[in-house]
Amino acid sequence: MAGGGRSGRAAGQRQPYHHGDLRRALVEAAAELVAEGGIPALTLRAAAQRAGVSHAAPYHHFRDKAALVAAVADEGFGRLDRALAEAAAAPAASPRERLAALGRAYVRFAVENPHYFRVMFRPELAPPGAAEGPEAHGPAARAFGRLVEAVTAVLRAEGRPEGGVPAGTLVAWAGVHGLASLWLDGPLSRMGLAPAGIEALARLVTGAQLEAVRAAGAPEGG
Amino acid sequence: MAGGGRSGRAAGQRQPYHHGDLRRALVEAAAELVAEGGIPALTLRAAAQRAGVSHAAPYHHFRDKAALVAAVADEGFGRLDRALAEAAAAPAASPRERLAALGRAYVRFAVENPHYFRVMFRPELAPPGAAEGPEAHGPAARAFGRLVEAVTAVLRAEGRPEGGVPAGTLVAWAGVHGLASLWLDGPLSRMGLAPAGIEALARLVTGAQLEAVRAAGAPEGG
DNA sequence: TGTACATCAGTGAACGCGCGTTCACTGATGTAC
DNA sequence: TGTACATCAGTGAACGCGCGTTCACTGATGTAC
Numbered sequence: 001m002a003g004g005g006r007s008g009r010a011a012g013q014r015q016p017y018h019h020g021d022l023r024r025a026l027v028e029a030a031a032e033l034v035a036e037g038g039i040p041a042l043t044l045r046a047a048a049q050r051a052g053v054s055h056a057a058p059y060h061h062f063r064d065k066a067a068l069v070a071a072v073a074d075e076g077f078g079r080l081d082r083a084l085a086e087a088a089a090a091p092a093a094s095p096r097e098r099l100a101a102l103g104r105a106y107v108r109f110a111v112e113n114p115h116y117f118r119v120m121f122r123p124e125l126a127p128p129g130a131a132e133g134p135e136a137h138g139p140a141a142r143a144f145g146r147l148v149e150a151v152t153a154v155l156r157a158e159g160r161p162e163g164g165v166p167a168g169t170l171v172a173w174a175g176v177h178g179l180a181s182l183w184l185d186g187p188l189s190r191m192g193l194a195p196a197g198i199e200a201l202a203r204l205v206t207g208a209q210l211e212a213v214r215a216a217g218a219p220e221g222g
Numbered sequence: 223m224a225g226g227g228r229s230g231r232a233a234g235q236r237q238p239y240h241h242g243d244l245r246r247a248l249v250e251a252a253a254e255l256v257a258e259g260g261i262p263a264l265t266l267r268a269a270a271q272r273a274g275v276s277h278a279a280p281y282h283h284f285r286d287k288a289a290l291v292a293a294v295a296d297e298g299f300g301r302l303d304r305a306l307a308e309a310a311a312a313p314a315a316s317p318r319e320r321l322a323a324l325g326r327a328y329v330r331f332a333v334e335n336p337h338y339f340r341v342m343f344r345p346e347l348a349p350p351g352a353a354e355g356p357e358a359h360g361p362a363a364r365a366f367g368r369l370v371e372a373v374t375a376v377l378r379a380e381g382r383p384e385g386g387v388p389a390g391t392l393v394a395w396a397g398v399h400g401l402a403s404l405w406l407d408g409p410l411s412r413m414g415l416a417p418a419g420i421e422a423l424a425r426l427v428t429g430a431q432l433e434a435v436r437a438a439g440a441p442e443g444g
Numbered sequence: 445t446g447t448a449c450a451t452c453a454g455t456g457a458a459c460g461c462g463c464g465t466t467c468a469c470t471g472a473t474g475t476a477c
Numbered sequence: 478t479g480t481a482c483a484t485c486a487g488t489g490a491a492c493g494c495g496c497g498t499t500c501a502c503t504g505a506t507g508t509a510c
Contacts, residue, residue, distance in 0.1 A: 019486075025468065038346040055486050056466080061486090065464065123408040124260040144409075170410070171397075171426050178400020179392075186345040187366075188392070204393050207437055212430030241453075268495065276455050283453090395497065403487080 021070075023061040025051040028032035030072045041121065044068060069119060070126040076116030077139035085107045086147045095153035096210050102150050103176045103206035104199070110180030111198055126220060149171055154213050168213030175205045175212075245283040247273040247295075252294045257337035261344065266290060289343060291349040298338030299361035304330045304363055306368045315373035320433050324372050325398045325428035326421070332402030339406060369395055376435055390435030397427045397434075 019025065029050035033041045044065045057121040062068045087105035092098035110117040119125060120140075149167045155162050182188040183198055193201075223436040225232045240348035242245065254275050268278040268288045308329035314320040332339040341347060342362075394440045404410040405420055415423075 022486080045462075045464080053486090055464090056489075057487055059465075102410075118389060121403070121407040121409070124262060126360060140409075167423070167426060170423055171402075171417075171430055174400035174404060174423070174427055175393075175397050175430070176400065177398035177404055178398070178402075179402075181343070182396055182399055184394075185343040187343070193392075198394045200387070201392055201396070204389060204437070205396055206398070208393055208430050208434030211433035211437075212426060215426070215429055215433075244453080255499075265495080267495075275453090277497090278456075279454055 003176075020050075022051060022053060022057065024062060025073050026058055026068060027071050029067055031075065031115050031119075033073075034119060038117060039125070042069065042072075042119070042125075043197075066126050072116070073120045073122075073126060074139055076113065076120040077143055079116060079121070080106070080109050080112065081139050081143040081146070082141055088146055088150065095150065095157045097149040099154050099172065099213070100206040100210065102147060102204070102207055103172060104202045107180050107183075107198065107202040107205075111183060111195065114184050117180065144173075147203040151213055154210070158214065165176060166213070168209075168215075172206075172209040173210040175209045176202070180206050227365060232333045232439050241273075241275060241279075243280065244273060244275060248283060248290060249293050249297050250405075251443055253292055253297065253337050253341075256294075256341060261340060261347070264291065264294075264341070264347075288348050294338070295344075295348060296361055298335065298342040299365055301335065302328070302331050302342070303361050303365040303368070306365055310368055310372065317372065317379045321372040321376050321394065321435070322425070322428040322432065324369060325394060326424045328398040329405075329420065329424040329427075332406060333417065336406050339402065343403075363376055366395075373435055376432070380436065389433070390431075390437075393434040394431040397431045398424070401427050 001071075004164060029047040031040055032050065033043070033046050045057055047068065048055040048058050050176055051057075058068060062071065083105050087101045088098060090098075090101060137198050148165050148169050150154060151166050152162065155166055155168070179188075179198070184219055188198070248269050252264055252269045254272065255265075255268055258438070269290065270277040273279075276400055280290060284293065296362050305327050309323045310320060312323060314323060320366050370387050373382065373394060375387050377388055377390070394397055401410075401423060405415075410420070
């Protein structure tokens with residue numbers, strides 16, 4: 001589908017059609033805006049300007065602002081999924097270690113990509129309908145699936161297989177998500193915790209998750 | 223300070239000065255707006271209208287919008303603190319049970335007061351400086367202190383006292399905060415988890431926290 | 445108790461701003477013959 | 478290869494809107510004498 005280069009600014013760089021790949025450029029611009037000025041800086045006009053086009057141009061690629069935001073969230077989930085996939089693929093001594101590595105990768109992703117993370121978990125930015133379609137929640141579902149897999153593997157290895165989504169998955173998710181949120185939302189970083197400290201905390205939290213995953217099958221009373 | 227009633231709309235209701243207590247009314251109105259329309263619905267003008275005054279009136283009570291938002295967050299932290307105090311005061315069989323009760327109260331507060339919770343943990347709404355002053359972070363610090371106390375009590379009871387803020391506190395906080403966030407931000411409720419399920423999950427998470435608190439003192443390797 | 449004055453919480457009009465969105469258009473690209 | 482046409486990604490002006498904030502003012506409240 002890509003036509004030949006127009007005049008070729010740089011060798012090897014293609015300018016397929018007019019701008020090239022405005023859609024992608026807009027998503028990247030939007031993410032950068034959030035990185036620099038937080039959620040309030042995420043506007044259609046600013047994204048267009050940063051991408052080097054007029055502020056009406058985005059409407060040829062996104063129905064409205066919510067659709068652009070949804071695309072940013074989607075891109076974020078895609079990146080998270082890749083980060084988790086990498087962590088899951090790394091050699092691990094046991095299913096438990098693999099789950100812990102996944103948890104640490106989750107926290108690390110949030111700390112290193114606060115802009116994406118914030119957009120991903122801000123439902124009011126992209127109201128229902130904006131992100132519809134089968135592929136919209138694809139990356140998010142895929143990322144979640146990796147957690148489910150890792151938890152299931154731990155339970156299987158311990159002789160307590162569980163069908164469907166083990167409750168331990170949600171506990172594990174809550175732990176790392178909470179740690180990431182507290183860091184991004186200020187309380188933790190405001191308390192003077194160094195960025196290095198977050199890694200140590202992540203280890204602590206994932207350790208706790210493992211206990212929770214173990215206990216998740218048993219009655220929780222006590 | 224409070225003058226006599228003006229004309230007394232309802233028996234026993236005082237109208238101390240002009241409106242009465244506009245400051246409080248504005249904070250309540252702002253919270254209601256968030257409850258009904260989310261963060262985007264939180265505007266100075268709407269809060270003023272809901273409180274029954276012109277949109278310029280709030281400036282006699284708040285320097286700017288950020289100050290109003292900070293007041294809402296403050297009110298939220300005050301309510302959270304009271305909820306945690308109640309949970310901490312309830313009879314408990316052991317420090318461990320008390321900590322678990324605190325964790326459950328935290329999640330319950332978030333689920334029952336999503337509007338406050340959202341404002342409380344949205345740093346970009348009330349930028350640094352807006353909530354300055356010794357009393358600004360008072361309620362938040364007090365609420366956090368209750369968690370620290372409960373964790374410290376558990377460690378003491380287990381013969382492993384720890385000075386300052388035990389690392390287990392942050393782990394415990396991360397767990398319940400993550401659960402609350404995942405619920406409020408949609409993923410969990412979108413997965414079809416019933417409100418009743420959140421309570422069961424909270425029990426699971428607080429159970430996991432206890433293991434983490436135990437492990438927090440020991441080296442986290444392995 | 446009554447009068448004069450100071451204080452200050454409200455009003456309403458107005459401001460400038462940036463936003464999302466629409467629209468008629470232009471001109472580059474791709475395609476049919 | 479060349480011409481005519483259709484498509485569609487961009488432009489730039491314009492729209493209406495709601496926002497936060499300012500300002501001169503009004504009138505109720507509290508206080509001094």
